[in-house]
Amino acid sequence: MSLLTTPSQTVGPYLRIGFLPLLIDAIAPAGVPGERIIIRGRMSDGDGKPVNDGVLEIWQADAQGKYAHPEDGQKTIAANPFRGFGRVLTDGGGAFRFTTIKPGPVAGPDGKQQAPHLVVTVFMRGMLRHLITRMYFPGEALNETDPVLQRVPVDRRATLVATAGSEKSIVEWNVVSQGPAETVFFDF
Amino acid sequence: MSKVLGYRRPYFDTQPAHLYPGYRSTIKRAPSKPLIHLPHTISEVTGPLFGPADIGPNDHDLTAQHEGAPIGERIVVSGRVLDENSKPVANALIEMWQANSAGRYRHDIDDHDAPLDPNFTGVGRVLTGADGAYRFITIKPAAYPWRNHYNAWRPAHLHFSLFGLGLVQRLVTQMYFPGDPLLPYDPMYNSIPNEKARERLISHFDWERTIPDIALAYRFDMVLRGREDTPMETTRS
Numbered sequence: 001m002s003l004l005t006t007p008s009q010t011v012g013p014y015l016r017i018g019f020l021p022l023l024i025d026a027i028a029p030a031g032v033p034g035e036r037i038i039i040r041g042r043m044s045d046g047d048g049k050p051v052n053d054g055v056l057e058i059w060q061a062d063a064q065g066k067y068a069h070p071e072d073g074q075k076t077i078a079a080n081p082f083r084g085f086g087r088v089l090t091d092g093g094g095a096f097r098f099t100t101i102k103p104g105p106v107a108g109p110d111g112k113q114q115a116p117h118l119v120v121t122v123f124m125r126g127m128l129r130h131l132i133t134r135m136y137f138p139g140e141a142l143n144e145t146d147p148v149l150q151r152v153p154v155d156r157r158a159t160l161v162a163t164a165g166s167e168k169s170i171v172e173w174n175v176v177s178q179g180p181a182e183t184v185f186f187d188f
Numbered sequence: 189m190s191k192v193l194g195y196r197r198p199y200f201d202t203q204p205a206h207l208y209p210g211y212r213s214t215i216k217r218a219p220s221k222p223l224i225h226l227p228h229t230i231s232e233v234t235g236p237l238f239g240p241a242d243i244g245p246n247d248h249d250l251t252a253q254h255e256g257a258p259i260g261e262r263i264v265v266s267g268r269v270l271d272e273n274s275k276p277v278a279n280a281l282i283e284m285w286q287a288n289s290a291g292r293y294r295h296d297i298d299d300h301d302a303p304l305d306p307n308f309t310g311v312g313r314v315l316t317g318a319d320g321a322y323r324f325i326t327i328k329p330a331a332y333p334w335r336n337h338y339n340a341w342r343p344a345h346l347h348f349s350l351f352g353l354g355l356v357q358r359l360v361t362q363m364y365f366p367g368d369p370l371l372p373y374d375p376m377y378n379s380i381p382n383e384k385a386r387e388r389l390i391s392h393f394d395w396e397r398t399i400p401d402i403a404l405a406y407r408f409d410m411v412l413r414g415r416e417d418t419p420m421e422t423t424r425s
Contacts, residue, residue: 018285126213
């Protein structure tokens with residue numbers, strides 16, 4: 001027996017009122033161990049215009065590479081101050097910014113480790129269904145062998161890797177929904 | 189780490205295409221390059237979990253969030269969240285937002301010439317119970333015009349956002365009302381190729397959950413993706 005899944009529909013132009021109550025731009029509360037980082041960037045469309053009504057949802061492991069989820073062996077979710085979830089909205093110029101800790105490497109298919117990464121879900125007006133992408137970290141040796149990055153054509157991999165910012169704690173990463181510099185999105 | 193039990197991929201034609209020119213904004217926003225097949229790893233089968241601490245006392249009742257009662261027809265909207273295998277999804281966070289009974293959102297870019305209601309914000313949230321059930325009390329929203337094409341009107345709808353147990357169960361959708369004459373004209377609704385899947389978005393009049401003298405009721409069940417039958421360490425492309 002199989003039920004038909006409910007189809008996706010766009011968040012529309014008024015997503016802000018629905019998504020604002022659960023805005024989380026500081027993913028790791030004070031006291032959570034790990035290397036503190038600031039991620040900032042811009043979201044733009046096929047004309048290079050800023051997406052001023054976009055949403056990013058971030059899902060990540062902790063510094064030990066563990067997700068706050070029973071399927072990753074974490075039984076005491078309530079006691080864990082680190083949920084690993086963030087949500088930010090873009091501003092009038094398409095810019096977004098959030099802070100977190102760098103996740104550790106996590107287990108991957110075929111017994112390979114996955115390089116530290118954030119899973120990023122993208123919503124905006126004009127998207128009938130959301131997209132999933134990933135953000136990897138600059139200068140990370142594991143990026144060379146990451147089983148998901150390996151599936152991406154070499155000339156497009158850079159869209160998934162943040163660039164080092166002006167300070168060590170800052171990385172920059174943009175989301176381009178369409179065009180020559182289009183961010184890699186996944187069929188999930 | 190042992191093998192990961194993935195989720196089923198969408199059944200063909202049950203989800204809208206990314207590019208659907210009938211909804212004009214998709215033209216410059218839909219990806220133009222092929223999506224890359226993503227195996228479901230521990231990063232995708234896990235996802236944020238929520239609990240009672242994430243919900244406020246009046247979050248489920250959009251008619252009780254202000255001093256006075258909002259104007260409009262009070263309705264109960266309830267249902268269950270299940271997965272494809274008919275398994276209830278417990279503790280799913282549901283966020284809901286909507287226009288008021290005049291077809292206006294409490295949002296600074298909504299310039300539709302219809303009144304705002306000081307007693308209606310139009311935003312709610314609930315957590316599903318152990319049986320996947322949820323229930324909102326709200327006001328029936330009205331249709332409103334939009335600028336997609338000449339004389340474009342959105343049928344009355346509620347926006348729903350759901351978090352299941354795993355990231356790939358995430359769903360944002362819209363609920364419509366039975367018998368709405370605007371549905372055949374709506375690009376959003378018609379973006380779903382499969383007719384049966386499309387009809388999933390239409391709620392059912394629900395006599396048994398009406399509240400006598402208070403409110404009529406609509407039932408809206410939502411179905412998230414279900415698990416694969418067997419663990420897959422590597423996936424087909």
